[in-house]
Amino acid sequence: TAKYSPNAHVLIISNPVNSTVPIFAETLKKAGVFNPKRLYGVTTLDVVRASRFVAEVKNLDPKDVKVTVVGGHSGVTIVPLLSQTGLEFTKEELDALTHRIQYGGDEVVKAKNGAGSATLSMAYAGARFANSVLEATVGGKKGVIEPSFVKSDVFAKEGVEYFSTNIELGPEGVEKIHEVGQISDYEKELISKAIPELQKNIEKGNKFVQ
Template identity: 45%
Template sequence: MERGLKIAVMGAMGKIGQPLSLLLKQSPWFDEIAVHDTANPKGLALELNHVDTKSVVTSHEGEKGHATALKNADIVLIVAGQPTEVTREHRAEESFTTNFHLVMDISKSIATTCPQAATVVVSSPVNSTLPIACEVFKKVNRYVDPCKMFGLMTLNVIRANTHLAEVLQMDPEMMDVPVIGGNSPTTAVPVLSQSKPCAHMTTEEVIKITRAIQGAGDEVIRAENGKSSAILSIAYATARFAISLAKALNGVEGIKECAMVMSNVVADVSYFASPLQLGLSGIEKNLGVPDLTSYECCLLETALPFLKTDIEQGERFIGEAIKVRAV
């Protein structure tokens, strides 16, 4: 029998948080959706409670609201901050610093209030913010459960599914393309050779699709004249992963999703995105790096130095922040 879960949306009043909360309200897997933000989300909660589904939306504001939003949470989604995608042409360092501080503070509250919860880091850039969250857990609890800390990769997966389905003239909902590496154009490696159903393509077609997947965020930014990033697709991807996680925590078998996690599947890389089998304890099994073509191997080799740099950026931020607070 399924158990209704409590899910907390940290950053619910943001551009991603509001549509994400609506999508979660439509899901039967949650009994309570706790919406939290520094701005009062009371109106958002009130409006969402008018949606005629079983879950109840509760509102929580500010630093004092952390404890009530997170108490007894089964899943926590960190979507606070600016949804700025990391691209070669578009690096908003100021936004990143803001996001880093928000993720750090929220992670501290999670580690204090509900360390048993499955935590999904969505705030950009995930390659750096996931390590920040994990390092905070280590500082607060001296332990972080590697089976319950996730960096969102589903946006890359749904883009890969959509682009490949368009080329093959198939239903996107029938596609499943694993994406490994990290969550940025320079680190995300779509493994088209392992798509399901199997796709037979020329090398030229594979290169073209791969570039389209990796450049999808840039395309959205250009279409928005640089004023915005992918908002609705991130919200959809986050809701999709959260629902998959909820099903797995309820004992539904066969749930597989790609996510960035603490990992040793690739030597000298402490965080890596790969296909995962989800279960009652979060990650039931890390399925590791799929078989790769020579082209995909080259993509991964190119991605790893960028991924390591991003991870180090997050770890360095925590180290410096702790030094400042100590002073």
């Protein structure tokens, strides 16, 4: 990519995304062609799962449930902001939903007896994100918002160089990175657990290239 298409938009879906995005970034930096606006870690699957699981609990249509998910793309780094859905949850529901959203991939692997993973939903999530990038960059569509694990200042003070929040896409790629917004104490606690794990994952990716 660095040699033959240095201006490409690169969508990283290979796990562990928290480390593969930094690996790609460092590789592009070495070649002198890194553009943070054009490198995306695809975290759409977490949002798709979150909408589905919340809809199940509340007897709603997943299409009508919008859940913002921030952080990273594995385990405790996946932080669903359920307080922003406008729905009410008991502490038990919050605990169960958060765990299910964080470890939904493991659930599928178990259901398939280790013979596969969530291939269909992965494909859907990847296609949805790719389509959004195309609509914004080639199609000139405005206001295209998707979650993505990108180079971000949102938690830079805490030493986290990459973070997933909603981003607005434009002709050049990442046009605007959204903050996490108003969150509950429960979610602040989840983020405080996610940050050290993200630091480790990102560091691992950076070191891999050195």
